[in-house]
Amino acid sequence: MDLGKLIIITCVVVMTLGQVLFKQVAINYNKAGSFFDIGVIGLLVVAGSMYVASSGLWVWALRSVEISKAYPYFALGFVFVPVLSAWLFGEVLTLRYGLGVLLIVIGVSLTSTS
Template sequence: MIYGFMIGNIFLLVLGQMFWKLSVEDVKQWDVDAFTTVFTSPFFWFGGFTYAIATVCWLYVLSKMPLSVAYPFQSISYVFGAILAVVIFKETVTAQHWLGILVIILGVFLISR
């Protein structure tokens, strides 16, 4: 069950980042109008809401698992973030970047054993 909360936390963190990216996509220059646009965007508020829920999940995880084990699992969010950046935002991720992500996965695997 604890790993379900961990995965839920990671999913919500990535989802929150996707919402925040959507809330700033049209910002070309940061000025008062940009801040108004961002802070009135539903994506901004959805991102904050998902982060609030993620924090509740994270607090539960911390109550059941050592920080030295739980915290490295958060890096799995980089994996999902990169995948969604390619799929949703059509960003380019280099081979070196993918290699780094593979190292992250390996590190989490080693810590979880």
């Protein structure tokens, strides 16, 4: 795997973790009942920082990878985020979701090959 694709995958992973942290921020907010709780603001800063980092990685990757080849990888977020949500938050994944994941993975494979 070349450096550009490795950076893109890292970008997607960082973005995915940011999304999961945003969900945790929402959970913490519901528990605390206040936006000004350290468990809300602190985690929100971390999640937002991950989005900033992900954007920086994206720009870095696009220096060496065509956007038409790079962009399909972002669809992997639709795979990673729900899987992590099921694991961490007990959210339910259905057979329909599994079929959708299969189609996404096939699509990314077909569109990202050189």
